[in-house]
Amino acid sequence: MPGKRGARTFLDHLPEDIIDGILIRLPPKDVGRCRVVCALWRNVTSTPEFMLEHRRRQPPLPIVDGDGRPASLVVVRDAGARTTSQQLWPFLPGFEHRKDEVRLRCTCDGFTIIARSGHFYICNPVTRKQALLPLPGSRxxxxxxxxxxxxxHPTREYRVLWVSGSQLFLESSLYVLTVGSDKPRHVKFRTPTVLSAYMEWKLVEALILYPPIQHRGSLHWCAADAKKITGDGEDIIVFDTEAESFRWMRSPDLLIQPDVHHVGNLLNMQEALxxxxxxxxxxxxxxxxxYEANIWAFKYRIDLPTVEKSRQLNLTSLKRKRMTPLDTTVSWFDQIAMFNDRELLIQFNRNRVLRCDIDGNVLGMVKIGKKQYCMVLTGHRLQESMIPIPCHEIQQEDDEPPFSVTRNI
Structure with a gap:
């Protein structure tokens, strides 16, 4: 078997497009390692075309928040027969975690925006780069x-949608701002009727509390009680990222009794809303x-008794019985996230997450750290990318990074 140098020399004689085709199939971390092998490999993997195509091939990974006990923002990834996880930003040594200290605000194309102590940072967990996101001053x-x-897409600029408001956001305004700029543009909701201050607050609250689903060049939020607010049955807020304007859509017409408590959430499934x-x-x-006609189709139903029975069988197998006791019964569902076209993550009892298929068969519990006390599906997803941060030049070399990246758990 030839040594590493011999293998590299052999690959160097291959056409550049073949080298590109090999490297683009590697995971992001492996591509990063290949960049230090030789100048050719670094050049091949550093072109905008390579990085965009490489990101497009990466699966969107669900993010779980453990609220710092002991793990916080964690991506859940597939590792064959079992699910593994990777913590994105553990707290700095000696830092005493407080519940509201660090929050994941949004994700897009491998970038994340983190809020900490009143500041916002745009980060790329793969390249381990972060930059302070300048925002215009508020009143x-x-x-x-x-x-x-x-x-x-018309300008290829990354932009943020942000809200500036008074205490409890009873008075608020929405703005669009290009990353790295300090010149915002005001945007407004479009509703059939003039809204009261309280109704406007309810809509802004939905934008703040729930992460948007990106689909067909637009951002989508499901606003609770929005049908009462708009007066015409539309309850999905849509923001067109090209026109940078708001519109409305209808969720499925559900035959649910008015007194039955239920929670509706948007998610991506096989590139469909x-x-x-x-x-x-x-x-x-x-x-x-x-999408154009706003027509929904029922896909499947998962029953809690089916999940609980499957979970007990899964955990009492000879292989897992000693490792995972039956200490928590599935009492109710909270929310879900699609893992792939046949599997999903289900948060239950407020603080546990399990993985099952669309028939309700449990495949295992999600573990994000030892003695984990809290697990919340954030609704955010990370599609790993090696694309540089668009405003990275605003971060000085001697700036103390707000976060660090650790190895797989």
């Missing part, structure tokens, strides 16, 4: 929250059949 007594990051309805004992999933 006295107002505060700023970034609610979305997206690419404006999907809608999940979580009730105490069932979880229904609908898929957008015709």
């Amino acid at each position: 006295l007594g107002f505060r700023t929250i970034v609610i979305a990051l997206y690419m404006h 999907a809608f999940s309805v979580v009730m105490l004992s069932t979880l229904d999933v609908w898929v957008m059949q015709d």
Whole structure:
């Protein structure tokens, strides 16, 4: 077997497009290692075309928040027969974690925006780069929250959608700002009727609390009670990232009794827009059949008793019985995230996450750290990328990074 130098020399004699085809199939970390092998490999993997195509091939990974006990923002990835996880930003040594200290605000194209101590940082976990995100000053007594990051395709610029508001956001305004700029543009909701201050606050609250689903060049939020606000049955807020304007869509027409508690959430499923309805004992999933006509089709239902029975069988197998006791019964569902076209993650009992297939068969519990006390599906997903941060030049070399990256757990 030839040594490493011999193998590299052999590959160096291959046409550049073949080398490109080999390297583009590697995971992001391996591509990073290959960049230090030789100048040719570094040049091949550093072109915008390579990085864009490489990112496009990466799966969108669900992010779980352990609230610092002991792990915080963690991506959940598939590792064959079992699920592994990688913590994105453990806290700095000696840093005493407080619940509201660090928050993931949004993700897009491998970038994340993190809020910490009133500041916002745009980060790339793969390249381990981060930069302070400059935002224009707010009025006295107002505060700023970034609610979305997206690419404006006509200009190829990354832009943020953010809200500036008073305490509790009873008075607020929405703005668009190019990453690295300090010149915002004001945008407004479009509604059939004039809204009261309270109704406007309810809509802004939905943008702040729930991460948007990016689909067909638009951002989508499901706003609770929005049908009562708009007056015409539309309850999905849509932000067109090209026109940079708001519009509305309808969620599926569900036959649910008014007194039955349920929670609706948007999610991506096989590059389609999907809608999940979580009730105490069932979880229904609908898929957008015709986006332009706003037609939904029922996909499948998962029953809680089926999941609990499968979970007990999974955990009492001879292989797992000693390792994982039956200490928690699935009492209710909270929310879900699609792992791939046949599997999903389900948060239950507020603080546990399991992985199962679309028939309700449990494949295992998600573990993000030893003695994990809290697990919350954030609704955010990370599609790993090697694309440089668009405003990285604003970060000085001697700036103390707000986060560090650790190895797989």
